[in-house]
Amino acid sequence: MSEKPFSRPSIHDVKPIAVPKIGHWIGGVVLAILALVLVQVLVTNKNMQWGVVAAHMFSPAILAGLGMTLLLTALAMVLGLAIGVLLAIMRLSASSVFQAVSWGWIWFFRGVPPLVQMIFWYNLALLLPEISLGIPFGGPKLVSWNTNELINPFSAAIMGLAFTESAYAAEMIRAGIQAVNAGQTEAAATLGMTRGQTLRRIVLPQALRIVIPPIGNDTISMLKFTSLVSVLALPDLLYSAQMIYARTYQTVPLLLVATIWYLVLTTILTAVEHAIEHRLKSEDRAGSGKRAGFLPFRLFARQQEAL
Amino acid sequence: MNDVMNDPVRGEPLLKVERLRKSFGTHEVLRGIDVAVMRGDVTCIVGPSGSGKSTLLRCLNYLERPTGGAIFLNGEPVGVRWKGERLYEMSFNELARQRQRMGMVFQGFHLFPHKTVLENVIEAPVLVKRVARAAAVEEAMVLLERVGMKQRASYYPAQLSGGQQQRAAIARSLAMKPDVMLFDEPTSALDPQLVGEVLAVMRQLADDGMTMVVVTHEMGFARDVADHLIFMDGGVVVEEGRPADVLTRPQHDRTRAFLARVLAA
Numbered sequence: 001m002s003e004k005p006f007s008r009p010s011i012h013d014v015k016p017i018a019v020p021k022i023g024h025w026i027g028g029v030v031l032a033i034l035a036l037v038l039v040q041v042l043v044t045n046k047n048m049q050w051g052v053v054a055a056h057m058f059s060p061a062i063l064a065g066l067g068m069t070l071l072l073t074a075l076a077m078v079l080g081l082a083i084g085v086l087l088a089i090m091r092l093s094a095s096s097v098f099q100a101v102s103w104g105w106i107w108f109f110r111g112v113p114p115l116v117q118m119i120f121w122y123n124l125a126l127l128l129p130e131i132s133l134g135i136p137f138g139g140p141k142l143v144s145w146n147t148n149e150l151i152n153p154f155s156a157a158i159m160g161l162a163f164t165e166s167a168y169a170a171e172m173i174r175a176g177i178q179a180v181n182a183g184q185t186e187a188a189a190t191l192g193m194t195r196g197q198t199l200r201r202i203v204l205p206q207a208l209r210i211v212i213p214p215i216g217n218d219t220i221s222m223l224k225f226t227s228l229v230s231v232l233a234l235p236d237l238l239y240s241a242q243m244i245y246a247r248t249y250q251t252v253p254l255l256l257v258a259t260i261w262y263l264v265l266t267t268i269l270t271a272v273e274h275a276i277e278h279r280l281k282s283e284d285r286a287g288s289g290k291r292a293g294f295l296p297f298r299l300f301a302r303q304q305e306a307l
Numbered sequence: 308m309n310d311v312m313n314d315p316v317r318g319e320p321l322l323k324v325e326r327l328r329k330s331f332g333t334h335e336v337l338r339g340i341d342v343a344v345m346r347g348d349v350t351c352i353v354g355p356s357g358s359g360k361s362t363l364l365r366c367l368n369y370l371e372r373p374t375g376g377a378i379f380l381n382g383e384p385v386g387v388r389w390k391g392e393r394l395y396e397m398s399f400n401e402l403a404r405q406r407q408r409m410g411m412v413f414q415g416f417h418l419f420p421h422k423t424v425l426e427n428v429i430e431a432p433v434l435v436k437r438v439a440r441a442a443a444v445e446e447a448m449v450l451l452e453r454v455g456m457k458q459r460a461s462y463y464p465a466q467l468s469g470g471q472q473q474r475a476a477i478a479r480s481l482a483m484k485p486d487v488m489l490f491d492e493p494t495s496a497l498d499p500q501l502v503g504e505v506l507a508v509m510r511q512l513a514d515d516g517m518t519m520v521v522v523t524h525e526m527g528f529a530r531d532v533a534d535h536l537i538f539m540d541g542g543v544v545v546e547e548g549r550p551a552d553v554l555t556r557p558q559h560d561r562t563r564a565f566l567a568r569v570l571a572a
């Protein structure tokens with residue numbers, strides 16, 4: 001029936017021609033043009049004042065602010081995770097008092113924005129002029145402090161950030177602990193380990209491994225949340241930039257300095273997070289490799305030895 | 308401490324179970340069990356699935372709290388303690404001390420996945436018995452040699468076959484130098500070609516004089532290794548005795564039916 005005989009090559013010798021992706025082509029061209037326009041605006045717009053940006057990028061005030069941002073992030077994460085572990089354990093305990101206290105804490109600190117908390121903690125003296133340790137309900141006091149001496153912008157900021165993190169971490173860690181096989185606890189019990197030993201050496205190291213990826217996420221969020229402390233006039237990265245442009249009116253370039261630094265830090269953290277996750281994933285494939293590193297496990301093990 | 312039963316008398320059972328009962332809610336799983344395990348003996352427990360074998364084993368070291376009856380290890384009550392004429396429940400930490408004397412091997416191995424084989428074995432001696440790390444490592448390597456796992460000491464559980472994991476788990480239990488080893492279907496989760504290597508280790512352990520209580524479906528092992536065979540069904544001991552007697556001349560219909568089924572398989 002065919003009018004003309006073809007001289008086709010063998011089907012085994014040729015590759016089929018791909019279905020044309022016209023949508024990709026049109027969309028790609030449009031987006032590429034838009035991106036070029038954006039770059040052009042960024043580079044050529046005089047208001048960006050790239051010279052000013054360069055001049056302040058490594059100025060002592062900005063670097064000090066950068067240090068403060070990193071310190072706040074690290075401290076808030078460490079404190080938040082520590083409280084989170086405690087809350088998770090309380091939440092899983094058999095005691096309904098522990099459960100209720102943990103539930104209440106998580107409910108409160110997950111519900112109140114960190115910015116509101118920081119302002120509130122900073123003004124704690126208005127509510128409690130004095131903080132003391134002693135017998136409650138009118139009993140004698142052993143030690144007491146003037147609240148205004150305890151609360152400064154730094155401690156108020158740390159509380160606001162760490163308490164918020166603790167509420168989120170608690171839920172993650174609780175899920176992590178529950179994901180650890182019940183057989184692990186039983187095996188530890190039959191070896192004569194106490195509850196505390198089992199938790200510290202067997203359950204928590206495994207639970208924390210499970211929650212490494214979400215903790216990485218939280219760290220990146222925390223880095224950005226620290227910029228809230230500028231309301232307390234705490235000289236972090238953002239507030240340091242703000243102090244400079246309040247004086248020099250170079251608002252845009254100094255905001256750019258802060259933006260670039262935030263991007264650099266989040267990029268580094270993301271890369272670290274990906275590296276760890278990649279490591280974990282390749283180790284999860286059972287039996288892979290002769291002596292896979294188990295990096296996080298070794299890290300945890302070392303941490304555990306130190307306890 | 309306060310009890311004449313405390314001194315192990317020659318001829319007294321190492322492990323004694325009296326009128327043991329266990330219910331989950333209204334479901335009575337163990338309905339009055341009496342068992343005596345002599346020092347150095349291998350006791351095998353067989354019976355259909357759901358007959359309460361695992362529950363019995365788990366009651367022995369108080370992973371499950373019995374609802375009635377008593378257990379004695381070396382004449383000392385397990386899980387409870389006398390103070391004068393009153394009987395008190397043990398706290399978890401007191402229990403932990405008692406559990407050191409009963410090793411347990413699970414169907415699912417339950418090695419600690421975040422630790423190497425060696426770390427699995429030395430963990431409890433170092434943490435619980437406060438053995439110096441170097442000494443614990445030395446003893447662990449001897450044990451790993453015994454179970455044929457010395458070459459794999461630095462491997463993580465995920466890198467091992469089921470048979471290797473189970474042999475490591477046996478070494479981990481032995482490291483606490485228990486008076487008795489409890490095995491709950493130690494080969495049931497293994498590929499058929501890996502069963503032999505684990506049974507071989509257990510045979511050797513029996514030859515070395517370890518007191519063992521083994522729940523198993525391996526009738527060959529029970530026949531060759533056990534000194535005492537117990538057939539359980541419906542939460543009671545239906546029949547017990549020397550393996551040769553129970554296996555070749557069962558006295559009860561239920562035993563006969565069970566044996567016909569497992570030996571045919």
Ligand SMILES: Nc1ncnc2c1ncn2[C@@H]1O[C@H](COP(=O)(O)OP(=O)(O)O)[C@@H](O)[C@H]1O
Nearest residue numbers: 331334336354355356357358359360361362363
């Ligand atoms: N934790 C538990 N809660 C409720 N029922 C249980 C529990 N453990 C075991 N059982 C029940 O007890 C019975 C005996 O179980 P088990 O001791 O595991 O038997 P076996 O080991 O002989 O197969 C089964 O009916 C099982 O469903």
Ligand SMILES: [Mg+2]
Nearest residue numbers: 360361362492
């Ligand atoms: Mg069972």
